[in-house]
Amino acid sequence: MHDEELMKLEKKIGTEKANSYRGMTTDELDKELFRLAKYREEVHESQKNDVKLTEAKDKVKFMNAPYNETKRALSNQARFVYLTLLEKGGA
Numbered sequence: 001m002h003d004e005e006l007m008k009l010e011k012k013i014g015t016e017k018a019n020s021y022r023g024m025t026t027d028e029l030d031k032e033l034f035r036l037a038k039y040r041e042e043v044h045e046s047q048k049n050d051v052k053l054t055e056a057k058d059k060v061k062f063m064n065a066p067y068n069e070t071k072r073a074l075s076n077q078a079r080f081v082y083l084t085l086l087e088k089g090g091a
Contacts, residue, residue, distance in 0.1 A: 010018040024032065047053060085091050 006018075021029065021032070082091065
C-alpha cells in the first residue's frame with residue numbers, strides 16, 4: 001500500500017532503524033510515534049528560543065530586504081508589461 005514511500009523513508013532513516021521499527025508491536029509503535037513527536041516539538045522549541053539563531057535570521061532578513069524589494073518591484077513591472085501586451089493583442 002505504502003511500499004514506495006516506505007522504501008524512500010528507509011533510505012533516509014537507515015535499514016537498521018527501519019528493521020527495528022518493523023519488529024515493534026503496534027503498542028510500541030504508538031509509543032514511539034508519541035516519543036518522536038514530543039522530541040520534535042522540543043527541538044522546535046529549542047530552535048525558536050535560540051538567541052544566536054534568531055539574531056542570524058534577523059540579520060539575513062535585513063540584508064536580503066533590498067534585493068527582495070527590487071525583485072518584487074521588477075516582478076510587478078514585468079507583470080504589468082505582460083498584461084498590457086496581452087491587452088494590445090500581443091504574446
